[in-house]
Amino acid sequence: MDRPIGIINRPLWRSAPALETASSVRWQTWIGLLVALFLLALVGWLHLEQKATITAARAEIRALEQRQIELERETRELQALLATQGAIEPMMRRAEALGLRPPERIVTLSVSPLPAAATAPASQTQPAAAPPALAWMSRVQDWLRGSP
Amino acid sequence: MAAFGAVLLGQLLRWTLWPRPAEAKSPLIWSPFQEARSAPRERGNILDRNGALLVTTGYRWKVAITPSHLSQKSAEKLAPRLAPLLGMSEGDFLRLIGPALPAPADANQPAGATPSAGWPYLALGQVDSAARAEIERRKQKAYDVQDKDPQSNPDFGLPWREVTLSPVAMRVYPEGGLAAHVLGFLNNEPKAFFGIEKYWDAELRGENPFDVTHEGIALTNLSEPFQRNASPDGAHDLVLTIDRAMQFIVEQELRATVERYSADGGTIIVIDPKTGALLASASYPTYNPASYSASPSEVWNDPAISAPYEPGSIFKIITMAAGLNAGVITPDSTYNDTGCRMFGGRKICNLDDRSYSISSMRDVLLHSLNLGTVHINELLDKEFYVYVERFGFGAATGIDLANEADGNVRRPGSPDWSEADLGSNSFGQGIAVTPLQMVSAVSAVANKGLLMKPHAVAGIIANGRMLKVEPYQVRRVIRQETAATLTEMLVEAVDRGAELAQVPGYSVAGKSGTAQIAVNGKYDENATIAGFIGYLPAHDPAFVILVKIVRPRGEAMGNRVAAPAFKRVAEQFVTLAGIPPDRKPSK
Numbered sequence: 001m002d003r004p005i006g007i008i009n010r011p012l013w014r015s016a017p018a019l020e021t022a023s024s025v026r027w028q029t030w031i032g033l034l035v036a037l038f039l040l041a042l043v044g045w046l047h048l049e050q051k052a053t054i055t056a057a058r059a060e061i062r063a064l065e066q067r068q069i070e071l072e073r074e075t076r077e078l079q080a081l082l083a084t085q086g087a088i089e090p091m092m093r094r095a096e097a098l099g100l101r102p103p104e105r106i107v108t109l110s111v112s113p114l115p116a117a118a119t120a121p122a123s124q125t126q127p128a129a130a131p132p133a134l135a136w137m138s139r140v141q142d143w144l145r146g147s148p
Numbered sequence: 149m150a151a152f153g154a155v156l157l158g159q160l161l162r163w164t165l166w167p168r169p170a171e172a173k174s175p176l177i178w179s180p181f182q183e184a185r186s187a188p189r190e191r192g193n194i195l196d197r198n199g200a201l202l203v204t205t206g207y208r209w210k211v212a213i214t215p216s217h218l219s220q221k222s223a224e225k226l227a228p229r230l231a232p233l234l235g236m237s238e239g240d241f242l243r244l245i246g247p248a249l250p251a252p253a254d255a256n257q258p259a260g261a262t263p264s265a266g267w268p269y270l271a272l273g274q275v276d277s278a279a280r281a282e283i284e285r286r287k288q289k290a291y292d293v294q295d296k297d298p299q300s301n302p303d304f305g306l307p308w309r310e311v312t313l314s315p316v317a318m319r320v321y322p323e324g325g326l327a328a329h330v331l332g333f334l335n336n337e338p339k340a341f342f343g344i345e346k347y348w349d350a351e352l353r354g355e356n357p358f359d360v361t362h363e364g365i366a367l368t369n370l371s372e373p374f375q376r377n378a379s380p381d382g383a384h385d386l387v388l389t390i391d392r393a394m395q396f397i398v399e400q401e402l403r404a405t406v407e408r409y410s411a412d413g414g415t416i417i418v419i420d421p422k423t424g425a426l427l428a429s430a431s432y433p434t435y436n437p438a439s440y441s442a443s444p445s446e447v448w449n450d451p452a453i454s455a456p457y458e459p460g461s462i463f464k465i466i467t468m469a470a471g472l473n474a475g476v477i478t479p480d481s482t483y484n485d486t487g488c489r490m491f492g493g494r495k496i497c498n499l500d501d502r503s504y505s506i507s508s509m510r511d512v513l514l515h516s517l518n519l520g521t522v523h524i525n526e527l528l529d530k531e532f533y534v535y536v537e538r539f540g541f542g543a544a545t546g547i548d549l550a551n552e553a554d555g556n557v558r559r560p561g562s563p564d565w566s567e568a569d570l571g572s573n574s575f576g577q578g579i580a581v582t583p584l585q586m587v588s589a590v591s592a593v594a595n596k597g598l599l600m601k602p603h604a605v606a607g608i609i610a611n612g613r614m615l616k617v618e619p620y621q622v623r624r625v626i627r628q629e630t631a632a633t634l635t636e637m638l639v640e641a642v643d644r645g646a647e648l649a650q651v652p653g654y655s656v657a658g659k660s661g662t663a664q665i666a667v668n669g670k671y672d673e674n675a676t677i678a679g680f681i682g683y684l685p686a687h688d689p690a691f692v693i694l695v696k697i698v699r700p701r702g703e704a705m706g707n708r709v710a711a712p713a714f715k716r717v718a719e720q721f722v723t724l725a726g727i728p729p730d731r732k733p734s735k
């Protein structure tokens with residue numbers, strides 16, 4: 001039995017070595033063709049698969065975009081409706097219907113500046129008593145020192 | 149073979165992992181690199197300074213049909229279901245569609261002649277959103293095989309598929325005709341005319357990309373009202389400096405004043421002197437931009453920026469500023485007022501022809517003495533025109549509104565200038581300025597001598613961010629001390645001579661003016677333009693307000709006609725803006 005020669009080592013267009021028989025050449029050729037066909041089919045299938053995915057995604061994107069546009073239009077119309085409801089002139093008409101009237105005369109109430117914070121005379125000032133927390137702390141310190 | 153296989157595998161991997169560059173750029177194919185939006189954006193909204201919606205885009209729906217796919221019989225079946233939604237009778241519908249339907253086979257037709265196949269397209273009219281929703285519903289019901297009962301589903305089997313709907317965008321104005329002159333409008337093409345719509349057309353259409361590196365522009369996030377009213381599709385929206393409440397007040401007061409004096413029209417402009425921001429601008433007569441064609445085309449143009457006029461005595465503020473700044477006068481400088489005098493070969497008189505004998509510059513503003521300002525210009529001579537130019541007269545202010553006029557200033561050296569012009573220009577005659585130029589110049593006095601560029605747009609919104617337009621300082625026109633002195637003089641003029649312009653609790657600096665109207669080269673003795681310009685609180689002003697009333701009847705003087713309107717606007721503005729009084733109310 002001759003040493004088998006892989007198709008990778010020997011391209012089809014090369015002449016077969018003298019040792020190879022006609023049948024082994026035919027068998028290797030078929031294998032090579034099948035592999036090539038498989039690869040081509042794989043390429044084609046993947047290409048089609050991707051195109052199909054792209055087309056589906058495209059349709060979905062278009063539908064979503066259309067929906068987005070519809071929602072944007074609706075938002076604009078709602079914005080306009082809301083703004084129309086809150087427009088000054090209709091609001092004023094409604095206020096007038098409720099019996100409200102613009103002021104005939106605007107009166108400004110002027111408030112004098114507040115007096116500066118009152119300070120007690122120096123003679124009346126007393127040394128501040130220690131805050132309770134500090135008093136408690138000093139008693140603890142005295143006890144630690146052993147004072148009565 | 150191995151190389152071939154490697155190439156194929158390589159291609160497989162490339163196709164699977166990375167789309168081709170052309171596909172990656174295509175807006176219709178998903179790719180990880182794609183961020184661009186494929187759907188077109190609508191025209192941007194226009195908001196006021198507080199985020200209130202002034203202009204947005206709304207829709208009507210164009211209804212069309214394909215008559216070539218119908219027969220007379222199917223059209224007759226469709227008529228009772230479609231015609232009412234279009235606001236027409238069945239008969240009208242059939243008369244409209246009849247000529248467009250395919251011609252029936254005719255036995256008498258000559259050999260070789262082909263019968264009409266019908267029109268491929270026929271527009272039937274426009275409907276609103278409610279009618280559109282109903283048409284869409286009926287289109288679906290036509291194919292609802294679950295409900296074939298003609299009683300419950302009269303649309304089943306009708307040729308609704310031949311009816312198509314397409315949106316027609318149009319501008320919607322929630323505030324009606326508010327600020328019509330500032331906003332401008334879009335015609336049916338749609339093409340922008342006047343105001344903001346015209347000046348900012350490219351930005352509103354989203355054509356001008358933002359340049360975030362532009363000097364004087366800062367990017368900020370949006371606060372609530374702006375977020376709510378910004379375009380949902382990320383279109384370029386404009387935020388105006390206009391305050392809709394202030395605009396409403398101004399329009400109400402202007403209309404009331406014009407009607408009270410049966411005047412031909414008028415203008416009120418309010419500017420923030422520190423920034424040049426246009427807070428309100430109204431002209432009367434006005435129009436509704438939603439139905440602009442119902443008003444005469446003369447009212448579409450905004451007189452506030454495009455109708456120069458002779459300002460009259462309010463221009464004395466400029467002459468006085470020039471005289472004080474040049475040092476040729478002080479507030480207490482005096483001259484002998486003779487009532488009338490010759491200047492440059494022309495007789496010039498005070499408005500009341502009275503002689504005021506020895507008068508100070510304070511008296512000139514208080515009594516509005518023409519001879520006083522002629523005296524100033526006599527001292528200033530041609531330097532007066534240096535100040536006129538510095539204050540911005542004779543050239544457009546550059547405000548971001550379409551159709552701004554330059555005004556007309558005759559300068560020494562030009563063939564139509566004469567020495568007499570120096571005299572008459574001093575009190576606002578023989579010089580044509582726009583109301584905006586006038587208010588901008590007085591804003592410079594109010595702003596301690598700094599002239600700011602007036603502007604109507606405060607920012608541009610795109611994709612949730614706002615590019616804020618910062619105030620632009622044009623130049624210093626007078627010294628700070630000059631501005632302070634002039635303000636004192638103008639406060640005195642209001643306190644002692646313009647009771648009707650006084651605002652209780654606030655110091656007001658201002659000047660009235662009664663300008664004559666030139667008709668065919670002569671001044672009309674019976675027609676005036678009554679004006680008042682002022683600012684408050686005088687020493688830290690928030691508003692400069694100009695009131696101009698054209699041809700008031702029954703009363704001609706600015707301090708009688710325009711001053712009360714100034715007062716009413718000012719009173720409401722300080723209340724609205726929450727500006728504390730700077731005086732005791734008794735004053």
